[in-house]
Amino acid sequence: MAENLLVEIGLEEIPAYVVEPSVLQLEEKTKQFLEENHLTFTQINTFSTPRRLAFQVQDLAEKQEDTEEEIKGPAKKIALDEEGNWSKAAQGFVRGQGLSTDDIYFKTIKDTEYVYVTKQTIGKKRSMFYPG
Structure with missing residues (x-):
């Protein structure tokens, strides 16, 4: 409200x-x-x-609007090793976003595949921005 x-x-x-x-x-x-x-x-x-x-x-507004953001990570060739396991780069990327490797998907940009995740953020109440 x-x-x-x-x-x-x-x-x-x-x-x-x-x-x-x-x-x-x-x-x-x-x-x-x-x-x-x-x-x-x-x-x-x-x-x-x-x-x-x-x-x-x-x-x-009582709170911020909830947001959904698509975040680009490392290239697929860096994100996966030769055996198809997630590299430290991919694991660090998703951990930094507060997500897991299960949330990864790939997109191709100019003939190169990249790791992507979709991060959802719940809006904070306005009272978080001014005390009292």
Whole structure:
């Protein structure tokens, strides 16, 4: 469920010419943070006085969206030894992704086969990004 988030920052009195650039930067950095962390929202509103900076994020998602990512690993000739066993390169690749060799499949790119895995990530709750 999407909800609004209101954050107010109390300050010592700042000069009037600093207020506008500060609130613009606050909006820009908030938007950047939310987008980098895949938290959807509809709009950011900002408010300011010489003693307060505030922003409201409208319709902030409860959690990140779940994602599925296809990850390319080493070439097949490196991933398998002569006997068809998984090499340390292949085992290290899947272990680094939190998966197992059972999750490996191959894709051909420019006449070379590569190891691939599909990694699913469950979205984190928004409360993980701001305490309290």
